[in-house]
Amino acid sequence: MSAGRSGRRSGSPDTRAQILDAARAGFARGGLAGTTVRSIAEAAGVDSALVHHYFGTKQQLYLAALEIPVDPEFVRAPLRDAPLDDAARALLRALLTMWDGPLRDVGVAVIRTNLGNGGDPAIVRGFLLEIALAELIGRMDAGPGDGALRANLVAAQVFGLLVARYVVGFEPLASLTVDEVVDLAAPPLQQVITGPLPN
Amino acid sequence: MSAGRSGRRSGSPDTRAQILDAARAGFARGGLAGTTVRSIAEAAGVDSALVHHYFGTKQQLYLAALEIPVDPEFVRAPLRDAPLDDAARALLRALLTMWDGPLRDVGVAVIRTNLGNGGDPAIVRGFLLEIALAELIGRMDAGPGDGALRANLVAAQVFGLLVARYVVGFEPLASLTVDEVVDLAAPPLQQVITGPLPN
Structure with missing residues (x-):
């Protein structure tokens, strides 16, 4: 971790990875239905809009977290x-x-x-x-x-x-x-x- | 690895582990039916009798290699x-x-x-x-x-x-x-x- 990481970020080289980590942890606890994009964004310390920017819908985020490169x-x-x-x-x-x-x-x-x-x-x-x-x-x-x-x-x-x-x-x-x-x-x-x- | 490991051994603290390694490799290639205790002993550099001494039958060796502590x-x-x-x-x-x-x-x-x-x-x-x-x-x-x-x-x-x-x-x-x-x-x-x- 480098300096200046605290607080909400508008994007950094590994923001995407941090969102994925937060998504995996959140989905593991609450499942797809019981987990909001907002809660994942908060856990990753970013704005919800940035999550949508990187991953699209919640389902698309879920597939990315699961690393399934297949359209269901x-x-x-x-x-x-x-x-x-x-x-x-x-x-x-x-x-x-x-x-x-x-x-x-x-x-x-x-x-x-x-x-x-x-x-x-x-x-x-x-x-x-x-x-x-x-x-x-x-x-x-x-x-x-x-x-x-x-x-x-x-x-x-x-x-x-x-x-x-x-x-x-x-x-x-x-x-x-x-x-x-x-x-x-x-x-x-x-x-x-x-x-x-x-x- | 310490010195003096080459050739057939009559037993050492990790001979058991070496037999297990050889068993896993052998069974993975040949399955249970296609793998002999002799071939495993040879791969481990020990005598077949020592394999039987440590593990009993071939099936018991297989279960030990699989780490299934259950009697089938x-x-x-x-x-x-x-x-x-x-x-x-x-x-x-x-x-x-x-x-x-x-x-x-x-x-x-x-x-x-x-x-x-x-x-x-x-x-x-x-x-x-x-x-x-x-x-x-x-x-x-x-x-x-x-x-x-x-x-x-x-x-x-x-x-x-x-x-x-x-x-x-x-x-x-x-x-x-x-x-x-x-x-x-x-x-x-x-x-x-x-x-x-x-x-």
């Missing part, structure tokens, strides 16, 4: 367009197509960094439940609270599949085509989206 | 005793009972360490597929190779569930009782154990 619309759009009865296939096809492409190494790095020691699993939780699956949760809400629980189970299955295929490399799963994996993984995933839940 | 029989025994049609419930009940108890912190640490940057996901693969689920694979082998593929899908679902409940802490999943989680997670897990597979 890549998953949200196919899910939004799919009938609920086909949501598992739509979700898996979008995700696996992305992970089988050039983003694979990035995806593996994001999982390993955020899940590993020193990483912050709470940020993974926010990305999956508050951004990627947010719209699906409302559509799955057949009974009170069902949607949130189903989203937990969807995220668990999807996460386990991505780790098994791309991070740990289970065989034969890792060598199958996207179509083959979608055919295998869609039925149990669809079950937690639209199947019956125990009382 | 805790999961294998209930699975062995359960009819295949009830294997999902038996597996989930054994695992969740263990993770909801005093081994929870250890389990979280094992996942975070081995999956994180610098950890070795291949060791997780060997533990799940070559030890914990090894006997189940043969029983699930309805068609040629089916058992291995089903085991991949079982391991993916179980791993995703453990991460979701214990590492990342999805709510409401993390706050449910073991019985409630077993009821929720058993049907999709049973589907990949005994349900139909696509061609």
Whole structure:
């Protein structure tokens, strides 16, 4: 730290990094919904306008804090367009197509960094439940609270599949085509989206 | 490193650590089945007998290398005793009972360490597929190779569930009782154990 850092700053070479640090700490405590840009700006000692200047919306700040260089619309759009009865296939096809492409190494790095020691699993939780699956949760809400629980189970299955295929490399799963994996993984995933839940 | 370390040693304060290092490197390359105690002993510069003296069987050495202080029989025994049609419930009940108890912190640490940057996901693969689920694979082998593929899908679902409940802490999943989680997670897990597979 150099001198003259106290008080509100209008921008310095590492203001951006300090905002990101404050964002990670804030989101880890309060999640996406429970954390305001204002509180992050205050923790970083800057004006809210500067946060928006650097990062755009709160969701964009969240993605930057998570270091996910992926537009969540890549998953949200196919899910939004799919009938609920086909949501598992739509979700898996979008995700696996992305992970089988050039983003694979990035995806593996994001999982390993955020899940590993020193990483912050709470940020993974926010990305999956508050951004990627947010719209699906409302559509799955057949009974009170069902949607949130189903989203937990969807995220668990999807996460386990991505780790098994791309991070740990289970065989034969890792060598199958996207179509083959979608055919295998869609039925149990669809079950937690639209199947019956125990009382 | 002190002097006099070259050649075969009959034991020194850190011979045990050197065997473990050689074991991790060997298992990461060849898996449990493809790695011999002899090759590990050679890489560590000691006699095979010394490896057995310190660690017992190859499987015990594997567990020590993975730093899993859990007897895999805790999961294998209930699975062995359960009819295949009830294997999902038996597996989930054994695992969740263990993770909801005093081994929870250890389990979280094992996942975070081995999956994180610098950890070795291949060791997780060997533990799940070559030890914990090894006997189940043969029983699930309805068609040629089916058992291995089903085991991949079982391991993916179980791993995703453990991460979701214990590492990342999805709510409401993390706050449910073991019985409630077993009821929720058993049907999709049973589907990949005994349900139909696509061609």
